[in-house]
Amino acid sequence: MDFLALFWLFIIISSIQPLIRKKMLDSARIKLLELIEKKRGSRVIALIHRQETLSMLGFPLMKYIDINDSEQILRAIKLTDKDVPIDIILHTPGGLVLATEQIANALKKHHAKVTVFIPHYAMSGGTMIALAADEIVMDENAVLGPLDPQIGTKPAASILSILNKKPIDKIDDETLILADVSQKAINQVKNVILRLIEGKINNAEEVAEKLSSGIWTHDYPITVDEAINLGLPVSTEMPNEVYQLMALYPQTAQRRPSVEYIPLPRTKGERTSEE
Structure with a gap:
């Protein structure tokens, strides 16, 4: 086999390798979703966003909740019996x-129990979906x-705060318009949160105010302890299969991994190969 044939064979194998891996x-x-469904007797839906790479070009793509996600999840809920x-x-x-x-409202309306599993994080809209769960x-x-x-790129609460810091005649029209939109947005989100959590926790009004009013920065991490203190129905009994599923959604491959370890359980008193 000459060099040219080897070259084209390499190109073909390189092209189909990502497809085979996918x-x-x-x-x-x-298979793992089927295993979890059989074990829990439920419909399992995975909404997992990683930074993915286009197979051929290697460009990173940031993933987030979009209309395609809501269409797929609403379809899955429709295919699930109410019990x-x-x-x-x-x-x-x-x-x-x-x-x-759309996703949160559909989950809220489902007759049977809804459980949300969060192995790492569910920020912003992810939290709204979590609030719809039992x-x-x-x-x-x-x-x-x-x-x-x-x-846009500005917190609504910060835009509103300008009204309390400057005389009205010193604020330009565009900022006033943004402040009006900001107040409406905060009210709308607060009402959605109330609708999702009313009847499930006692201090629904207080929780809705804290989550929507901007007392924290948008990327503030609400820990398990803080979520429990808010009154949310949180537990930490995470099935091991959820972690196994996360491992099947690998992050974008890098030339040099940032984190390395031997992927085996390690217990106290265990002897290493050097001992």
Whole structure:
């Protein structure tokens, strides 16, 4: 076989390798989802966002909750009998308000128990989806995030604060318009939160105010302890299968990994190969 033939064989193998790897990952994910469904007697839906890379070009793509996600999840809920519990495995930085509200409202209306599993984080819109659940299962180090609206790249609460810091005649028209929109956005989000949590926790009004009013920065991590103190229905009984599923959604490959370790359990008193 000459060099040119070897070159084209290498190109062909390099081209189809990502497709083969993707098919293998997809198959492994489906098998694990089926295992969890059989074990828990539920419909399992995974909403997992990683930074992915285009197969051929290697460009990173940031993933977030979008309309396609809401369409798929609403379809999955429609295909689920009203008496069948729903389990959502959630890992997301947030996303579009419209898509997030559609998902949360659909989960809220489901007759059977809804459980959200958060192995690492569910920020912003992810937190809104979690609030729609009857139970939120978090890893002990996982976090939620505030739901304060963002107007463009600016926090709505910060825009509103300008009205209290400057005379009205010193504020330009555009800022006044943004402040009006900000107040409406905060009120809307607060009402959505109230609708999702009313009847599930006693201090619903207080929780809705804290999550929507901007007392924290938008990326503030709400820990398990803080979530419990807020009165949210949180537990830390995370099934091991959820972690196994997360491993089947690998982060973008890098030339040099940032974190390395031997992927085996390590117990106290265990002898190493050097001893």
